[in-house]
Amino acid sequence: MSLRPDLAIIADHIGHRAHVLDVGCGDGELMAALRDNKQADARGLEIDPxxxxxxxxxxxxVIQGDADRDLADYPDASFDYAILSQTLQTARAPDVVLDHLLRIGRRAFVSFPNFAHWRVRLSLLWGGRMPVTGLLPEQWYDTPNIHHVTIDDFRAFLKARGIAVEGAWFLSRGRRTTSAAANAFAEHAVFLLRRPD
Incomplete structure (x- = not known):
């Protein structure tokens, strides 16, 4: 079974026997791959029963829980990696969730759909409606996305907080693309972050 492209990038960059917390882990697809291929000690937090x-x-x-409420219960530096994949934009307080992620994990992976992709812009410009795409398949009224983050928004947030970026990968149609003009041409972003020193 092949992983979703953003999850494959994350899995490729996690070392053997790492201790991992996957926040918003879904059905555990990434955790299973890390356990089976990297002998990782993977734990998960997921809101959907x-x-x-x-x-x-x-x-x-995996335990049932909400990233907005339950991450405060985890001790500092208790994992090598904390992962938040396609969950940032659904958090009520994404800045607080990111603070916890960087507190809990020595490093954090964050991936999210880029709401500044040219197809999203075009849909708003020409159709005047919220876009429905492969990465954003829900209508405006039933989407779990409550914070529409762009790559440039995220980069500015990291810079303002002094959060170190150890790696960044950008995807278009499930394939890696360059960082040049990623805010306009990447559909999805994956960042590897580290706490400020």
Missing amino acids: GNVAAAVARGLS
């Missing part, structure tokens, strides 16, 4: 059940059925250690 159906996804929790699916992950537990895979033999994974």
Whole structure:
């Protein structure tokens, strides 16, 4: 089974036997790959009870919880990596969630859909409507996305907070693309972050 492209990037950059917390882990697809291929000690936090059940059925250690409320309970530096994949834009307080991620993990992976991609812009410009795309398949009224972040917004946020970027990858149609003009041409971004020194 092949991983979703952003998850594959994350999996490729996590070392063997790492301790990992996957926040918003879904059905545990990434955790299972890390356990099976990297012998990682992977734990998960997931809000959807159906996804929790699916992950537990895979033999994974996943608890039901909400990133906005439950990350405060985790001790500092308790994981090598904390992962937040396609969850940032659904958090009520994404800045607080990111602070916790960088507190809990020595490093943090964050991936999100880029709301400044040219197709999104074109949909708003010509159609005057919120876009529906492969990465953003819901209508405006049933989307879980409540914060529409762009790559440039995220970079500015990191710079203002002094958060170190150890790696950044950009995807278009599921394939890696260059960082040049990523804010306009990348559909998805993956960042590897480290706490300020």
